[in-house]
Amino acid sequence: xxxxxxxxxxxxxxxxxxxxxxxxxxxxxxxxxxxxxxxxxxxxxxxxxxxxxxxxxxxxxxxxxxxxxxxxxxxxxxxxxxxxxxxxxxxxxxxxxxxxxxxxxxxxxxxxxxxxxxxxxxxxxxxxxxxxxxxxxxxxxxxxxxxxxxxxxxxxxxxxxxxxxxxxxxxxxxxxxxxxxxxxxxxxxxxxxxxxxxxxxxxxxxxxxxxxxxxxxxxxxxxxxxxxxxxxxxxxxxxxxxxxxxxxxxxxxxxxxxxxxxxxxxxxxxxxxxxxxxxxxxxxxxxxxxxxxxxxxxxxxxxxxxxxxxxxxxxxxxxxxxxxxxxxxxxxxxxxxxxxxxxxxxxxxxxxxxxxxxxxxxxxxxxxxxxxxxxxxxxxxxxxxxxxxxxxxxxxxxxxxxxxxxxxxxxxxxxxxxxxxxxxxxxxxxxxxxxxxxx
Amino acid sequence: xxxxxxxxxxxxxxxxxxxxxxxxxxxxxxxxxxxxxxxxxxxxxxxxxxxxxxxxxxxxxxxxxxxxxxxxxxxxxxxxxxxxxxxxxxxxxxxxxxxxxxxxxxxxxxxxxx
Numbered sequence: 001x002x003x004x005x006x007x008x009x010x011x012x013x014x015x016x017x018x019x020x021x022x023x024x025x026x027x028x029x030x031x032x033x034x035x036x037x038x039x040x041x042x043x044x045x046x047x048x049x050x051x052x053x054x055x056x057x058x059x060x061x062x063x064x065x066x067x068x069x070x071x072x073x074x075x076x077x078x079x080x081x082x083x084x085x086x087x088x089x090x091x092x093x094x095x096x097x098x099x100x101x102x103x104x105x106x107x108x109x110x111x112x113x114x115x116x117x118x119x120x121x122x123x124x125x126x127x128x129x130x131x132x133x134x135x136x137x138x139x140x141x142x143x144x145x146x147x148x149x150x151x152x153x154x155x156x157x158x159x160x161x162x163x164x165x166x167x168x169x170x171x172x173x174x175x176x177x178x179x180x181x182x183x184x185x186x187x188x189x190x191x192x193x194x195x196x197x198x199x200x201x202x203x204x205x206x207x208x209x210x211x212x213x214x215x216x217x218x219x220x221x222x223x224x225x226x227x228x229x230x231x232x233x234x235x236x237x238x239x240x241x242x243x244x245x246x247x248x249x250x251x252x253x254x255x256x257x258x259x260x261x262x263x264x265x266x267x268x269x270x271x272x273x274x275x276x277x278x279x280x281x282x283x284x285x286x287x288x289x290x291x292x293x294x295x296x297x298x299x300x301x302x303x304x305x306x307x308x309x310x311x312x313x314x315x316x317x318x319x320x321x322x323x324x325x326x327x328x329x330x331x332x333x334x335x336x337x338x339x340x341x342x343x344x345x346x347x348x349x350x351x352x353x354x355x356x357x358x359x360x361x362x363x364x365x366x367x368x369x370x371x372x373x374x375x376x377x378x379x380x381x382x383x384x385x386x387x388x389x390x391x392x393x394x395x396x397x398x399x400x401x402x403x404x405x406x407x408x409x410x411x412x413x414x415x416x417x418x419x420x421x422x423x424x425x426x427x428x429x430x431x432x433x434x435x436x437x438x439x
Numbered sequence: 440x441x442x443x444x445x446x447x448x449x450x451x452x453x454x455x456x457x458x459x460x461x462x463x464x465x466x467x468x469x470x471x472x473x474x475x476x477x478x479x480x481x482x483x484x485x486x487x488x489x490x491x492x493x494x495x496x497x498x499x500x501x502x503x504x505x506x507x508x509x510x511x512x513x514x515x516x517x518x519x520x521x522x523x524x525x526x527x528x529x530x531x532x533x534x535x536x537x538x539x540x541x542x543x544x545x546x547x548x549x550x551x552x553x
Contacts, residue, residue, distance in 0.1 A: 017531060020531075020532075020533050021516065021517060021533055023533075024517070024533040024534040025517075027534065028476075029476050029519075029533070029534035029535040029537070030476060030517045030518065030519070030533065030534065031470070031471040031474035031475065031476040031477045031517075031518045031519060032471035032474065032477075032503060032504075032517065032518045033516065033517050034469075034503050034507050034510045034511065034515060034516055034517065034518070036511065038507070039471060039503045039504060039507050039518075041471060041474065042474075043474065
C-alpha cells in the first residue's frame, strides 16, 4: 500500500480501496462481484483457476515426461516437449522453428500421416495407435509408436501425439522374426532332404523289388529249365529204351526176312536172294533213320512214304519204265510203332509193282493212299499195270514177307484186288498202332 | 468480550441509515449467500466481536444474492465486505476476516482499511 501525501484524500481513499480489493482478490478471500445489474459469483472463476493450475501441472508433467509429446495442426508444431525433440536428436527450439514436422518422418509415411491427421480434424475415424518410421537428425531411421488424439488448442482442434521410440523392440522383433525364418527355412530344408531321402529309399526299394522279381523269374526259369532237363533226361531214357527196342525189332525183322529167304532158297538164285535181303535192309534202315531223326515221335505217314519212295527209284534199275509214284492222300499222323512194318510193306509193294506190273510199258503210275476208318487204318498201294496173277494171294517171297509183317507186326490183313491194275490193301487196327513201345 | 447484535439478512429498507451509538460498534457485513468466503467471514466476525472488541457490536448482514441494492448504495463491489458504520469514520474491510489481528486493529483504529 502506497500513500502519496500530495493526492486528494478522496482519490487516496479510492486507491486504498482498490489496493485492498486486489490484495483480497489475490488471497482468494472474495466470493462475488457486485455489478450494477447483477452479482457474479467468483466460484466459476476459481474453478477456472483450478483448471489452469491443473493444466499447469499437466504441462509440467508433459514437459518432464520421458515420452515424447507433440501437438500440431497440419504438422505445424504448436507444442513439443524435450523428450520429443530428443527422440529425433533436435533441440526444442529447432523443432518449434520448423514449418512442418512431417520431415521428422520417413518419406513413405507422409501420405499416411497426412490422411490420418486430416481425417481426425474432420472428426472422422483414424487410427489412434499405430507405428511409423521416423528419421533421426543424423539420418538414421527409427521406429516410433504413436498414440494420437484430437485436442482443443486455443479454441481450434489439433492433434496431440505421444511418441515412444520402439526401434530396439522392433529390432528385437525383427531378430526373432529372422530367427524364426531361419528355423523355418532349416525345417523346410530338412523336410525336403527327408522327402528326397524318402524318394530315394522308395526308388531303392522299388529297384530291389524289381531285382527280386527278376531273380524270382530267373529262379522260375532255372526251375523250368531244370524240369525240362529232367524231362529231357527222362525222354532220353525213353528214347534210349525205344531205340534199343527198335534195334531189337529191326534185328527181329531181319531175322524173320532171312528165315523166309532161307525157306525159299531153292526158288531163286543166291544173288537174287541177297538183293532182296539188301532191299529189305535198306527199307528198314531208311525207316530207322527217319524215326531216329524224329526222335521216335509220332510222325506224318506222308513224309515217311516220301522217303521210302524216294529211296526205291535208284533200286529199280536203269531199265525200268517211266514210273510215277503218287502219294497225295496219305496224310495220317501215326505213332512210330507201325512204321517199320509199313516201311517194309510199302517198299516191297512198290518194288513188286515196278518189277512186275509194267512189263512192256513205257509209263506206269503207282498211287499210294492212306486213311482211317473207325477203329482201323487203311493203306493202299495201287498200280495201273497188268495186275497180279489171278487167284494169287501171295506170290513170291516178297509178298509172303508182306503178308507175314501184316499178320505179325500189324495184326492186320493184306488183300490184293484186281481191276485195271493191282491194288494191295493193308488194314490194321488203330489199337496196334497206338500201343506202347512193346510190339 | 463484546456483545454482538445480529441483524441477520435484513431487507434494505429496515436498515438504519447511519450508526446510532458511539458506545457500540455498528458493523455491516455484505455476503454472497453461503459461499465459502462469506461463510467464513460470518464465523470470523462473530468470533472477533465476542473475543477481541472492547465494545458491544451490532452486526447487520446483507446477502447480495437476495438483494444487491444495499451493496450498490454503499459502493460495495465484492463480497465479503465488512463496513464499520459506527463509530465514525466509516471503515471498509474486504475478505473473509481470517487475519484477526489486522481486522481487530482496523476496527479499533480511528479509521483504516484492509
